[in-house]
Amino acid sequence: MALNRLFASLAIGVTPSVISRKTVQVTAVRYASMPKPVKPKPGYGISYRRIVHFPEEYTVKPLEVTNLAGRDPVTGRVVAKGIGGGIKHKYHWISWVRDGPTEGPPQEEKVIQIIECGCRTSHVALVAVGDQLKYILATENMKAGDIIKTSRHLPRIPVRANEGDAYVLGALPLGTIVHCIEKTPGAGGLYIHAAGTQGTILRRQNDRIVVQMPSKRLFSFDERCMAVVGRLSNVDHGDTPIGSPQRNRWLGNRPRSGLWKRKDGRHGRKIRPPKPVKEIQARTNFPLPAVVMKMNP
Numbered sequence: 447m448a449l450n451r452l453f454a455s456l457a458i459g460v461t462p463s464v465i466s467r468k469t470v471q472v473t474a475v476r477y478a479s480m481p482k483p484v485k486p487k488p489g490y491g492i493s494y495r496r497i498v499h500f501p502e503e504y505t506v507k508p509l510e511v512t513n514l515a516g517r518d519p520v521t522g523r524v525v526a527k528g529i530g531g532g533i534k535h536k537y538h539w540i541s542w543v544r545d546g547p548t549e550g551p552p553q554e555e556k557v558i559q560i561i562e563c564g565c566r567t568s569h570v571a572l573v574a575v576g577d578q579l580k581y582i583l584a585t586e587n588m589k590a591g592d593i594i595k596t597s598r599h600l601p602r603i604p605v606r607a608n609e610g611d612a613y614v615l616g617a618l619p620l621g622t623i624v625h626c627i628e629k630t631p632g633a634g635g636l637y638i639h640a641a642g643t644q645g646t647i648l649r650r651q652n653d654r655i656v657v658q659m660p661s662k663r664l665f666s667f668d669e670r671c672m673a674v675v676g677r678l679s680n681v682d683h684g685d686t687p688i689g690s691p692q693r694n695r696w697l698g699n700r701p702r703s704g705l706w707k708r709k710d711g712r713h714g715r716k717i718r719p720p721k722p723v724k725e726i727q728a729r730t731n732f733p734l735p736a737v738v739m740k741m742n743p
Contacts, residue, residue: 486518486525494518494526495698496565498537506572506579508536511565513698532698535564541580542626542634544596544612544672552597557610560584560679567641569679571610583626583639585609585676600670609676615647615655616669622647624673627657631670641680645673 488494497512497519516529538561546553558572558579571584573594587609588594594610597617604619614631618624623644626635638645643660650656654666657673688694691701 483521483523485523486521488526495529495532496537498565500539504539504541504580506539506581508538511535511537516700528700528702529698530700531695533564533696537565538563538570538581540570541582542636543632544582544626544635544674545632546596546598546612548598550599552595552599552611552613555594555596557584557588557590557592557594559590560588562680566639567680567683568639569641583635583674584679585625585674586642586679586681587676588679598670598672607675610674612672612674614670615657615667615673616650616653618647618673618675620647620649622675623677624657624675625678626672626674627665627667628671628673629667631668631672635672635674637665638678641678641683644677 486492494514494516496514499510499512501509511534513532513534514529515531516524516526518525553575555573555575558574561570561572561581563570569584570581571588573580573582592610594608594612596612597605598614600614600616605613605617607613607618607622612626615624615627623646625638625644627637627645628634629636638660640660645660646658648656648658648664650669651666653669655669655671656664656666659665688697694701
């Protein structure tokens with residue numbers, strides 16, 4: 447505040463001698479002793495692209511969204527530089543928990559509508575369960591009117607599941623394509639959400655199920671973890687070209703600075719001539735040195 451008064455007095459023409467030197471020194475020390483603000487870093491599961499305003503109870507009504515443009519909502523500082531602009535989209539709240547009976551026949555659910563969601567890559571399906579509605583991730587061939595099944599029963603013989611059905615991993619045969627796999631039983635689908643991705647059940651190890659992820663890594667899950675059968679929808683998402691810089695801005699991506707070039711920039715890949723040919727030859731036998739025997743050590 448003292449520095450602000452000093453600058454204000456200079457602006458209106460008051461001489462600095464009016465303000466005491468002690469006030470300036472105390473203010474300078476106070477500013478120097480203040481802790482420096484810590485700039486947050488991207489990652490750690492925090493999204494700096496948008497904030498979704500969730501209500502207290504689950505609803506299928508599209509939710510309002512506040513775009514952050516890569517800034518921290520608390521300090522307003524830029525955290526992620528590549529984010530900015532973009533069209534505002536409504537957010538469809540996905541019900542990640544596919545819960546069904548533990549005994550008896552599976553629960554049947556009907557697909558009402560397939561929706562394109564601007565806040566995620568894969569499509570969304572509106573599903574009716576009894577007198578309730580919920581959103582789930584749509585599979586590749588899912589369409590309106592389909593009947594999908596959900597069950598937490600762990601049978602002795604693997605079941606024959608159709609696309610969109612949700613069963614525990616231990617109930618599915620080897621080689622089944624799955625997505626939306628739970629980390630722990632009852633926690634809700636956590637793995638494999640992106641458009642066109644899938645996992646494959648490879649083998650069983652006692653009460654564990656080994657699944658090959660889209661990254662080709664092998665994860666071992668509990669056999670009671672739920673998984674949805676089939677490949678996720680919007681398969682052509684990764685192969686669709688953006689086409690123009692303006693469409694890239696519609697998607698919420700800011701342009702690059704233009705200073706960095708891939709092939710000849712400061713940190714880019716340099717084009718160098720290939721190395722000379724290296725001759726690979728068989729190892730020649732070289733004579734061993736003569737061994738001289740002596741009587742004294």
